[in-house]
Amino acid sequence: MGRTLEQTGASIVWECLEREGVEVIFGYPGGAILPTYTAMGDSTVHHVLARHEQGACHMADGYARASGRVGVVLATSGPGATNLVTGLATAMMDSVPMVAITGQVVGKLLGSDAFQEVDVTGVTLPITKHNYLVLRPEDIAPAIREAFALAKSGRPGPVLVDITKDAQNALTELDWEGAAPTRHLRHVPPEVPDADLAQALAMIKASRRPIILAGHGTILSGATAALFDFAEKAGIPVASTLLGLGGFPAHHPLFLGFMGMHGSPWTNLAIQEADLLLAFGMRFDDRVTGTPATFAPHAKKIHVDIDRAEIGKIIPVDLALNGDLKRVLNRMQPDLAAVPTEPWLAHIEELKGGHNHESHLADPWPIAPVTEGLGPIDVLRTLQNAAPEAIWVTDVGQHQMWQAQVMRHTTPRTLITSGGLGTMGFALPAAIGAKFARPDAEIWVVAGDGGIQMNSQEFMTLLQEGLKVNVAVLNNGYLGMVRQWQTLFHDDLRNAVTLASPDFVLLAEAYGLKAVRARTQAEAEAAIAKARDTSSPMLIEFIVDPEACVYPIIPPGGRLEDMIHEPNLPSR
Ligand SMILES: Cc1cc2nc3c(=O)[nH]c(=O)nc-3n(C[C@H](O)[C@H](O)[C@H](O)COP(=O)(O)OP(=O)(O)OC[C@H]3O[C@@H](n4cnc5c(N)ncnc54)[C@H](O)[C@@H]3O)c2cc1C
Ligand SMILES: Cc1ncc(C[n+]2csc(CCOP(=O)(O)OP(=O)(O)O)c2C)c(N)n1
Ligand SMILES: [Mg+2]
Numbered sequence: 001m002g003r004t005l006e007q008t009g010a011s012i013v014w015e016c017l018e019r020e021g022v023e024v025i026f027g028y029p030g031g032a033i034l035p036t037y038t039a040m041g042d043s044t045v046h047h048v049l050a051r052h053e054q055g056a057c058h059m060a061d062g063y064a065r066a067s068g069r070v071g072v073v074l075a076t077s078g079p080g081a082t083n084l085v086t087g088l089a090t091a092m093m094d095s096v097p098m099v100a101i102t103g104q105v106v107g108k109l110l111g112s113d114a115f116q117e118v119d120v121t122g123v124t125l126p127i128t129k130h131n132y133l134v135l136r137p138e139d140i141a142p143a144i145r146e147a148f149a150l151a152k153s154g155r156p157g158p159v160l161v162d163i164t165k166d167a168q169n170a171l172t173e174l175d176w177e178g179a180a181p182t183r184h185l186r187h188v189p190p191e192v193p194d195a196d197l198a199q200a201l202a203m204i205k206a207s208r209r210p211i212i213l214a215g216h217g218t219i220l221s222g223a224t225a226a227l228f229d230f231a232e233k234a235g236i237p238v239a240s241t242l243l244g245l246g247g248f249p250a251h252h253p254l255f256l257g258f259m260g261m262h263g264s265p266w267t268n269l270a271i272q273e274a275d276l277l278l279a280f281g282m283r284f285d286d287r288v289t290g291t292p293a294t295f296a297p298h299a300k301k302i303h304v305d306i307d308r309a310e311i312g313k314i315i316p317v318d319l320a321l322n323g324d325l326k327r328v329l330n331r332m333q334p335d336l337a338a339v340p341t342e343p344w345l346a347h348i349e350e351l352k353g354g355h356n357h358e359s360h361l362a363d364p365w366p367i368a369p370v371t372e373g374l375g376p377i378d379v380l381r382t383l384q385n386a387a388p389e390a391i392w393v394t395d396v397g398q399h400q401m402w403q404a405q406v407m408r409h410t411t412p413r414t415l416i417t418s419g420g421l422g423t424m425g426f427a428l429p430a431a432i433g434a435k436f437a438r439p440d441a442e443i444w445v446v447a448g449d450g451g452i453q454m455n456s457q458e459f460m461t462l463l464q465e466g467l468k469v470n471v472a473v474l475n476n477g478y479l480g481m482v483r484q485w486q487t488l489f490h491d492d493l494r495n496a497v498t499l500a501s502p503d504f505v506l507l508a509e510a511y512g513l514k515a516v517r518a519r520t521q522a523e524a525e526a527a528i529a530k531a532r533d534t535s536s537p538m539l540i541e542f543i544v545d546p547e548a549c550v551y552p553i554i555p556p557g558g559r560l561e562d563m564i565h566e567p568n569l570p571s572r
Contacts, residue, residue, distance in 0.1 A: 005173045005174075006171040006172060006173055007171065007172070007173075007174060008035065008039060008137070008168065008169060008170065008171055009035070009137035009140045009163065009167045009168045009169065009170055009171075009172065010035040010036040010038065010039035010168040010169065011039040011041075012137065012140045012141055012172070012174050013036050013039070013101065013140060013144065013163070013168070014036075014039055014040060014041070014043045014045065015174060016140070016141050016144040016145065016174075016179075017043070017045050017072065017144070018043065018044055018045060019176060020070070020144070020145070020148050021069075022045050022070075022072055023044075023045065023046060023436075024045065024046045024047075024048060024063065024072075024436045025045055025046075025047055025048070025060070025072040025073065025074055026047075026048045026050055026055075026056040026057070026059040026060050026063070026071075026072070026073050026074070026433065027047060027048070027049070027050065027053075027056050027073060027074030027075060028049065028050055028052070028053050028056055028074075028075055028076070028080060028083075029076060030075070030076025030077070030078075030079075030080045030103065030116070031076060031077070031103070031115070031116060031165075032076050032077035032078070032080075032102075032103030032104055032105055032116060032164075032165050033074065033075065033076040033077070033080070033101075033102065033103030033168075034076075034103070034165075035103075035165060035168035035169050036074070036101070036103065036163075036168050039168075046436075047074070048432070048436070048461065048465060049461065049464070050429065050458060050461050051457035051458055051460055051461055052083060052455065052457055052458070053073075053075045053080050053081075053083030053084050053087075054083050054084070054086055054087050054425070054429070054455065055428075055429040055432075055455050055457065055458040055461065056073050056074070056075065056084075056087075056429070057073045057075075057083075057084045057086070057087020057088060057090075057091070057098075057100070057429075058087050058090065058423075058425075058426050058429035058430045058433065058455070059071075059073070059429045059430065059432045059433035059436075059458075059461075060072055060073040060087070060091075060098050060100075060433055061087060061090060061091045061096050061098060061426075061430055061433060062393060062416055062429065062430030062431060062432065062433030062434040062437070063433035063434065063436050063437045064091070064096050064097050064098055064433070064437075065094075065096055065413060065416045065430070065433075065434065066391065066413055066416060066433070066434035066437035066438050066441075067413075067437035067438070068222075068413065069097070069152075069437070070097045070098060070099055070148055070151050070152055071091075071096070071097065071098045071099075071433060072098070072099050072100075072101070073087070073098065073099075073100045073101070074100075074101050074102075075100070075101075075102050075103075076102065076103045076116065077102060077103045077104050077105055077116045077117060077118065077120070077162075078115075078116030078117060078118045079116065079118075080102065080103075080116075081102040081118055081120040081123075081124075081162070082118055082120075082123065084100055084102070084124075084160075085123065085124065085127065086421075086423055086425075087423075088100060088124055088127045088128055088158045088160065089127040089421050089423075090418050090420075090421045090423045090426060091157065091158040092127045092128060092129070092157055092158055092421075093418075093419070093420025093421040094216065094243060094418065094419055094420050094421070095155055095156045095157055095216060095217075095220055096156060096157070096158065097151040097152040097156035097157065097158075098151055098157070098158035098159070099144070099147045099148055099151050099158070099159055099160075099161065100124075100128075100158060100159070100160040100161070101144070101160075101161050101163065102120055102160065102161070102162045102163070103162075103163060103164075103165060103168065104117075104120065104133065104162045104163060104164045104165065105117045105164065105165060106164055106165045106166040107135045107164045107166050107167070108166075110164070120133075120160065120162045121133045121160070121162055124160050127158070128157070128158050128159055128160045129150055129151065129155075129156075129157030129158060129159050130147070130150050130159050130160075131159065131160040131161070131162065132146075132147065132159075132160070132161045132162065133162045133164075134161060134162065134163045134164065134167055135164050135167055136167055136170070136172075137167050137168075137170040137171065137172035138172045138173075138175075139167070140161075140163060140167060140168075141174055141175065141176065141179035142178075142179040142181070143161045143163075144161055144179075145179045145180060145181050146159075146181040146182075147159040147160075147161050148181075149181040150181075150187065153187045153188065154187035154188065154189060154306055154307070155187075155220075155306050155307040156220060189306045189322065189323045189324050190322060190323060191323060191327075192321045192322065192323040192327075192328055192331070196319065196320075196321055197321070197328070197331055197332055197335075198335075199319055200302050200319055200321060200332065201332060201335050201336060201337075203276060203300055203302060203318070203319065204234060204236075204276065204278070204336070204339060205337060205339065207275050207276035207300075207339060208275055208339070208340065208341070208343070208344060209273060209274045209275040209276070209298075209341075209344045209347075210234070210236045210237075210274065210275065210276040210277075210278065210339060210341065210344075211236065211237055211238075211239060211256075211270055211271060211274040211276070211277055211278070211299075212227070212230075212231060212236050212237065212238045212239065212278045212280060213239050213240075213241070213259070213271070213277060213278065213279045213280065213282055213288075214227055214238055214239070214240050214241070214244045214247050214248055214280045214281070214282070215240075215241045215243060215244045215247075215279070215280060215281045215282020215283065216241065216243035216244055216247075216281060216282065216419075217244075217280065217281015217282060217304075217305060217306065217325050218244055218247035218248070218280055218281050218325060218412075219243075219244065219246065219247045219412045219413065220281065221281060221306070221324055221325040221326045222326055223247075223280070223281070223324075223325040223326035223329055224246075224247050224248065224412050226325075226326050226329035226330050226333070227247060227248055227280065227325075227329060228248065228249070228252075229329075229333060230329045230332070230333060230336065231248070231254050232254070233333065233336050233337075233338065234336050234337070234338060234339050234341075235254075235338050235339055235340075235341045235342075235345070236254070236278070236339060236341060237254045237255075237256050237270070237341070237344075237345060237348060238252075238254050238255050238256060239256045239257070239258070239259045239263075239264075239267045239270070239271065240255075240256075240257070240258045240259070241258065241259070241260065241282045241285070241288055241419075242258055242260070242287070242404055242417065242419050243282075243417070243419045244258070244281075244282060245258055245404060245409040245415045246409040246410070246411055246412045246413060246414050246415050247412055249410045249411075250408035250409050250410050251408060251410060254345075256270060256348065257405075258404055258405070259271060259288065259560075260285075260287045260288040260289075260290075260554070260560075261287045261288075261290070261553060261554045262287075262401040262404070262405065262550050262551075262552065262553060263405075263552075264405075265351075265552055265563055265565070266348060266351035266352045266353075268552075268554075268560040268561065268563060269351050269560070269561060270348050270351060271295075271296050271299070271560060272296060272297065272298075272559070272560050272561050273298065273347075274296060274298065274299045275298055275299055275300065276299055276300050276301075276302070277296045277299040277300070277301045277302070278302050278304075279301060279302065279303045279304065279305075279315075279317070280304050280325055280329075281304065281305060281306070281325045282305075283305070283307075283310045283313070283314070284310075284313070284314040284315045285419070285420065286314075287419075289314060289315065289560075290554050290558050290559045290560045290562070291557055291558065291559055292314050292315055294559035294560070295315060295559075295560065296315075300318045300319075301315060301316070301317040301318050301319075302317065302318065302319045302321065303315075303317040303319070303320055303321065304321040304323065304325050304328050304329075305320075305321075305322065305325075306322070306323065306324055306325070308322050370545045370548070371545050371546070371547040371548075372545060372546065372547075373476075373519065373542075373543040373544045373545050373546070374518065374519065374520070374521065374524060374542055374543060374544045374545065375544070375545055375548065376398070376399060376402050376474050376476070376542075376544040376545060376548055377402055377405075377406055377548075378521065378524075379472070379474060379518075379524055379542045379544060380399075380402050380403055380406040380407060380446070381406055382521070382524055382525060382528060383407075383444065383446075383472060383528060384406060384407045384408065386525075386528045386529065386532060387442055387444065387528075387532060388408070389441075389442065390414070390441070390442040390443065390444050391413070391414045391415075391416065391434055391438060391441050391442070391443045391444070392407060392409075392414065392415050392416070392444055392446055393416040393417070393427045393428075393430050393431035393434055393443065393444065393445050393446070394415070394416070394417040394427055394445075394446045394447070395417075395418075395424060395425070395426055395427035395428075395445070395446065395447035395448055395451035395452065396417075396418055396422045396423060396424045396426065396448075396451055396481075397424070397448045397450065397451060397479070397480055397481040398448065398474075398476070398480040398481045398484060398548070398549075398550050399446055399447065399448050399474040399480070400417060400446070401481075401550040402550060403415075403417075403446050404417070405550075416430055416431070416434055418430075424448075424450060424451040424454050425451055425454025425455040426451070426455075427445045427446065427447045427451065427452075428445050428447065428452065428455050428456065428458045428459070428462075428471065429455050429458045429461075431443050431444075431445045431469050431471075432458060432461055432462055432465070432467060432469065435467045435468070435469050436467075442470075442532070443468075443469045443470070444469070444470050444471070444472060445469060445470070445471040445472065446472050446474070447471065447472070447473055447474070448473070448474055448475075448476070448479075448480060449473060449474070449475040449476065449477065449478075449499055449501045449504075450478075450479045450480075450499055452471070452473050452504070453501065453502075456507065459507075459508060459511035459512075459513060460511050460512075462511075462513070462537055463511055463512040463513065463537070467537065468535060468536065468537055469537050470531045470532070470537060470538050470539075470540070471508070471513070471537070471538070471539040471540070472539075472540050472542060473504055473539060473540070473541045473542065474542050474544045475501060475504065475541050475542065475543055475544060476544045476545065476546045476548070477498065477499055477501075477546045478497050478498060478499055478546055479496075479497040479499055480497075480546075480548075481550070482496075482497050483497040484549045484550060484553075487549065488549065488553065488555075488564070489555065489556065504517075504539060504541040505517050505539070505541060508538075508539035512536075513536070513537045513538060513539050514530075514531075514534055514536055514537070514538040514539070515538065515539040515540070515541070516530065516531075516538070516539075516540055516541075517540075517541045517543065518540055518541070518542050518543070519543045524540075524542060527540045528540065549566075551564065551565055551566045552564060552565050552566075
């Protein structure tokens with residue numbers, strides 16, 4: 001009877017994916033993963049052929065960020081696997097649940113410099129949450145099941161499963177129940193003791209200038225509703241990290257916008273004056289703290305984080321609540337009382353100078369006159385007004401920061417961006433993944449002329465898959481963020497930042513997208529309307545001011561209050 005139930009390791013890979021509920025995977029074939037591609041057969045899992053493994057990896061990442069589910073990427077050994085490295089590191093830095101499956105040379109050749117052999121578990125050890133080298137077909141199902149459990153449990157992250165070609169080819173029986181994961185149980189967060197919650201509540205009660213700093217963990221934990229109730233009941237204002245945007249509605253009166261190096265001025269100032277900082281699911285990145293020793297100097301600090309290793313890593317805290325944020329907030333909620341924060345909120349209003357809290361760049365923080373071309377901020381405002389419900393997938397650079405400053409993120413998972421690694425080339429493939437997660441959503445890429453050239457081959461994947469995603473390229477002729485640093489901090493040297501680009505309209509058309517260039521506000525508005533009206537994907541190249549800088553900016557080694565503002569504005 002045994003033989004009839006036997007199947008190849010490769011076929012087990014697909015069965016495991018199906019049983020894990022995977023609907024779509026992103027990949028690129030090659031020799032060592034060929035048995036698995038051969039066994040794809042009539043699998044219910046839709047395979048998206050990327051044009052580069054890095055693209056496939058960011059697609060899986062974008063899918064995971066947009067859906068909250070595990071993204072899956074498939075690649076061959078050697079160069080296929082090494083092309084995943086940037087994508088895995090991107091996901092690792094931003095706690096994105098992902099499973100990467102790679103083919104490996106046959107077991108007996110391991111360590112022999114065989115054709116397309118790379119020690120992939122070695123290479124990816126520091127950029128995965130965990131990884132496996134699978135040598136036997138019977139170990140495939142346990143490794144894949146455990147990989148899914150690990151990727152999504154506790155603090156999410158990417159897990160890699162490297163499977164030798166002979167393990168994919170060999171026959172075995174799938175024992176699904178026997179392959180049930182056990183290791184991930186160690187990652188179940190401990191329950192925060194009642195006494196610690198009581199202490200947190202006492203600290204909140206005693207505070208007069210409290211502030212919540214909500215991070216990506218708010219979204220990862222599904223704690224956005226709990227955060228909303230918590231902030232409203234206590235009357236505590238909410239600042240956000242870049243990756244926390246969307247975790248608290250931008251239009252809410254208690255929302256202060258995002259903080260840090262390019263954050264809202266009043267938010268940074270409020271943090272420096274606060275007497276209690278409630279850090280919820282964030283990891284005190286250096287873009288957030290400025291010089292750590294100077295961060296929130298007057299505040300007692302409570303840090304809620306699921307990862308014990310993050311607590312006290314950068315900023316010493318007065319109370320550590322090591323657990324799941326949603327659970328912690330829900331447990332505190334019944335005993336939470338309103339804090340008399342009216343004077344504090346009034347003071348923050350003064351810091352704001354009466355202007356629109358939804359965008360710190362709104363009047364009266366006028367932006368510098370545009371030197372030539374469109375104002376990049378005007379372009380982003382026009383996009384926001386045209387498509388307020390869209391999902392925005394941003395690349396890395398000045399345009400990324402302006403997007404975060406200008407646009408109102410009201411619901412979770414509507415801003416998808418590479419924060420921790422800051423990976424140029426992320427946006428286009430990540431948007432393709434996001435479209436699979438949210439097929440009915442309006443999805444826009446916002447990229448620079450530099451970043452779009454890093455993975456532009458994925459335009460073809462967009463077309464082949466018949467996806468409607470619009471692409472806004474803000475062409476300033478520079479690697480703008482680097483040019484800005486050279487301008488502000490390195491004598492305006494402009495070394496290696498002047499960027500020649502292809503004709504983006506022709507490039508996009510060559511791939512089959514519709515495309516148009518906009519040089520004026522009227523052209524921009526018409527182009528955006530056309531893109532939203534057209535059923536096929538469309539690229540708009542916005543010719544924007546080459547000299548604009550992102551303000552405010554905290555200089556290297558600075559404190560939050562050392563923000564440099566637009567030079568032609570009155571100092572505050
Ligand atoms: C050009 C550029 C400029 C930037 N400027 C800024 C800036 O001005 N301001 C800014 O904020 N960022 C900025 N960033 C982004 C910055 O580098 C970090 O990526 C970002 O600050 C990280 O935010 P985070 O800590 O909320 O998220 P993550 O780095 O994703 O950390 C999430 C945290 O939540 C925890 N967590 C996960 N799940 C749970 C759970 N269930 N319960 C509790 N905790 C959980 C994790 O353990 C982790 O500690 C910039 C990036 C770039 C590329
Ligand atoms: C892969 C990668 N290489 C280098 C960098 C460093 N870097 C950060 S922003 C930036 C410039 C981005 O230029 P562009 O895409 O044109 O966007 P802009 O800043 O002009 O809006 C560079 C080179 C990076 N973040 N990622
Ligand atoms: Mg540029």
